[in-house]
Amino acid sequence: MILAPRFNSRPVISLQHVWKRYPNGTLALRDISLEVPAGEFLFLVGPSGAGKSTLVRLLIREEKPSKGKIFINGLELGRMKRWRLPHFRRQVGLVFQDYKLLPRLTVYENVAFALRVLGESSRVVSARVSEALATVGLEDKRRKYPSELSGGEQQRVAIARALVHAPRLILADEPTGNLDPATAWEIMQLFLRINAGGATVVMATHNREIVDMLRRRVIAIDGGQVVRDDRSGRYHEVLPAAAVHL
């Protein structure tokens, strides 16, 4: 297995009173505090514009918080120097709704790209790409181009690319947003296997069926605030029976 689980007592993600206001004045996040322990599978849910994607962008340091602190593996992102960013991003696997594959490169080259930019030798690249493609079940499609693949297969290539650095944290922003329910479920099985291998998975999603079926930790965000944090939650809050009958 490509993932090497390393558990310790320190949370993988820790947000302390994080605020984010964009230069145009929009307040995207207000006073968010949360902790994600190692090995957890966490869903971020909420309506469009609630602040989920802003939170993901803050977690990969594409944006800096306006106020508050964000720690990933004990490193404070707000104070991280620009030259340390690449090293930090190699420790995080990123998966997006639009896959972000390079159309001119084959499946193999797309996954290898993540290692080639680091100057890894062909031997290392070959071994690790093969392992990542085996994990997502796409060894037989290594010579295909993204345009020759289905949406689910393209997302699996993106996941293989995210896995090739053997990250301990996977951040996924709407990874099933462009997929039909059956394919979305296949992709979720893949994320579950990655999580079972020891990686922490944080997934922003709109997919109610999947969230309700998996019953993992759910953090609901609305209006830039955490409105709910359930250990074993559903997409929508389940009101007590008494409240329903009122």
Next chain:
Amino acid sequence: MRFFRQLLFTSNSGWQSFWRNGGVTVAAVLSIMLILLLGGTSLLLGHALSQVLEGYKQRVSVISVSVADGTPLASVSDFMAELRERPEVTNVRFVSKDEELRRFASDPRNQQLLQQLDSNPVPAKIEVSVRHLSDVSTIDGLARSWRGADRTNPTDYQGDFIANMVRLSNYLTIAGLGLFAVLLLISVVIVMNTIRTAVYHRRREIEVMKLVGATEWFVRRPFLIEGWLTGMIAAALAVAVLLAIYRPFVARFQQDLFFLPLAYDPSFVVPLGLEMLALGSGLGLVGSFISVRRFVRL
């Protein structure tokens, strides 16, 4: 080893981007080539002009002092000795009345005048060569205050002509430098825009590079290579065109304007070519450097 693999990867990427960016690259190469051609032509013309000016300068940096008839030879010798001691003087030569008459007679236009003369009217001369053109006026002043100088026409000093020539030379140098600066600026802006377009075309690749942990300079390097290639190829084309037209141009010039001492100077061609290649590379690198610093950030 890792560094060389990264270098190979980025060089390859820059080379591919250079060709993929087709239309914009060709337009940039041609624009910069034309600019460098203009710059190179002005350098060649400047060199030719400086050759011509140098010829004139050498000619006018010799001042002739007319010696009044009847001046004792001892006085002439003393004055010549005084001139030789001056730091600005490089050579002093006495030209006798007879020698001066022979010189005068050698000009066919003076033949008719000579036939009407029954004695030698031309004065003896002291020819003084000076180190710098600006020193001629000092010697002129000295000669005019010498008692042995011919009162009616003491020297052949043409103050205005020399001053104008020095001024023209200075103006041309300033204008050339100004034109050169403007051309350089335009070239840098062209490269900047080319790289900006390349960055736009490759924005997805850049985004992926950032996401998988490429360093900022790793992402920027292919664009620097692309900018360098653009400037270098433009310069190489401009040098080729200049080399092709320089010799025939000089030959034609010599034919039409034979009185100007312009000559083909092969020793100037190699340094000019190397300077233009260095300039093209520099422009490409500077333009792309400014552009990537603005548009490629992690």
